[in-house]
Amino acid sequence: MKLSIKDIQVNGKEVLMRCDFNVPYNTDLEITDDTRIQAALPSIKHLLENGAKLVICSHMGRPAGVPEEKYSLRPVGLRLAELLGAPVAFADDTIGENATLLRAQLESGHAVLLENTRFDEREKANDSEFAKALAGNADIFVNDAFGTAHRAHASTEGVTHHVSQSAMGFLIESELEFLLEKLAEPERPFLVIMGGAKVGDKIQVIRSMMEKADEFLIGGAMAYTFRKAQGYKIGDSLVQDEFMDLSLELIKEAEEKGIKFHLPTDTRIAQEFKDDAETKVTAPYSEGGEIEEHWEGIDIGDVAIEDFKVVVARAKTILWNGPMGVFEKTNFAKGTIELAKAVAASDALTIVGGGDSVTAANKFCNPGDFDFLSTGGGASLELLEGKELPGVAALSNK
Numbered sequence: 001m002k003l004s005i006k007d008i009q010v011n012g013k014e015v016l017m018r019c020d021f022n023v024p025y026n027t028d029l030e031i032t033d034d035t036r037i038q039a040a041l042p043s044i045k046h047l048l049e050n051g052a053k054l055v056i057c058s059h060m061g062r063p064a065g066v067p068e069e070k071y072s073l074r075p076v077g078l079r080l081a082e083l084l085g086a087p088v089a090f091a092d093d094t095i096g097e098n099a100t101l102l103r104a105q106l107e108s109g110h111a112v113l114l115e116n117t118r119f120d121e122r123e124k125a126n127d128s129e130f131a132k133a134l135a136g137n138a139d140i141f142v143n144d145a146f147g148t149a150h151r152a153h154a155s156t157e158g159v160t161h162h163v164s165q166s167a168m169g170f171l172i173e174s175e176l177e178f179l180l181e182k183l184a185e186p187e188r189p190f191l192v193i194m195g196g197a198k199v200g201d202k203i204q205v206i207r208s209m210m211e212k213a214d215e216f217l218i219g220g221a222m223a224y225t226f227r228k229a230q231g232y233k234i235g236d237s238l239v240q241d242e243f244m245d246l247s248l249e250l251i252k253e254a255e256e257k258g259i260k261f262h263l264p265t266d267t268r269i270a271q272e273f274k275d276d277a278e279t280k281v282t283a284p285y286s287e288g289g290e291i292e293e294h295w296e297g298i299d300i301g302d303v304a305i306e307d308f309k310v311v312v313a314r315a316k317t318i319l320w321n322g323p324m325g326v327f328e329k330t331n332f333a334k335g336t337i338e339l340a341k342a343v344a345a346s347d348a349l350t351i352v353g354g355g356d357s358v359t360a361a362n363k364f365c366n367p368g369d370f371d372f373l374s375t376g377g378g379a380s381l382e383l384l385e386g387k388e389l390p391g392v393a394a395l396s397n398k
């Protein structure tokens with residue numbers, strides 16, 4: 001078990017905290033969605049209320065290892081102060097003169113936010129000199145940035161070697177609780193719903209979930225790789241040929257293990273990738289319904305939606321990762337909307353595994369109707385695949 005933020009004594013001590021403040025800005029550098037800042041508040045408040053001298057760091061965007069105005073964390077500092085109802089000092093460098101000065105002046109119960117860690121190329125290289133300077137005089141490190149915990153960077157992994165204690169914040173703690181602990185012994189039937197476009201990333205999760213799941217629902221563009229492998233025509237739909245063999249192996253493995261593996265019975269197709277494109281639904285594959293040339297599968301079909309709802313309704317634990325179709329476009333969103341609503345209405349333990357499915361859950365449902373919405377994309381997938389996350393592995397053990 002890793003050390004938790006609840007286990008540490010922080011009164012009067014300098015604490016370095018890694019947050020995930022990678023929020024979207026508009027062209028005027030105004031924050032358009034502050035969910036990630038809100039999500040970090042419980043850990044920040046806890047540390048401040050317990051008397052920490054709190055130094056917060058984060059990355060933002062993908063600068064080229066040098067300062068770039070559009071990736072500055074200054075607007076985040078202002079919003080954080082607003083949400084806390086308390087001033088937050090802002091250092092316009094990460095380990096430079098200004099940061100050093102503000103850190104030296106820091107009093108118990110107050111916070112300073114450092115400028116973007118990725119303004120220095122040594123962050124992503126996990127350079128130990130940079131990590132040492134970032135740790136500075138901090139005695140304790142708290143990592144609450146789940147979204148970057150799968151990267152061994154100076155601010156997620158390197159710093160742990162330069163402090164006496166490293167603990168996880170509330171966010172990481174709840175991610176591990178839901179994605180690892182609760183799924184280790186799920187109430188059955190345990191249903192895994194996978195969708196989206198990146199078969200390569202997700203097929204490993206399907207493989208690892210084979211050990212635990214009772215049923216799978218496969219939607220999104222992923223489904224066409226499976227259907228093509230089975231010998232069906234899939235027209236111009238998105239396919240990753242290199243995963244066809246593996247997809248057949250998975251179907252076979254499911255059969256052998258008595259796991260129900262559901263692919264969409266029919267498909268909503270379109271010829272143009274436009275918001276108001278005309279769409280139609282194919283006949284079920286079992287009735288000869290295939291996807292002709294020049295047509296592309298963009299969502300699960302109407303029969304598939306009804307089939308999937310029945311499967312969702314009988315599950316007692318549901319893990320959902322990936323949209324059923326191109327939900328960003330109005331005419332291609334029905335499958336994702338109906339599935340999201342079915343999951344939200346379920347009495348099962350419902351876990352939404354990050355990325356686009358969380359966006360869809362927030363957009364089409366009341367987020368409170370799900371038991372857990374993961375804040376990670378790649379990090380959630382790696383955790384579900386059974387991989388060790390360097391940003392978690394490096395924390396102190398209890």
Ligand code: AMP
Nearest residue numbers: 196197198220221297298324325326327
């Ligand atoms: P992922 O990053 O793997 O979770 O994929 C999410 C993306 O998959 C979303 O942006 C969807 O628009 C896209 N997607 C879902 N279904 C399809 C489809 N049938 N064809 C193309 N893209 C899709």
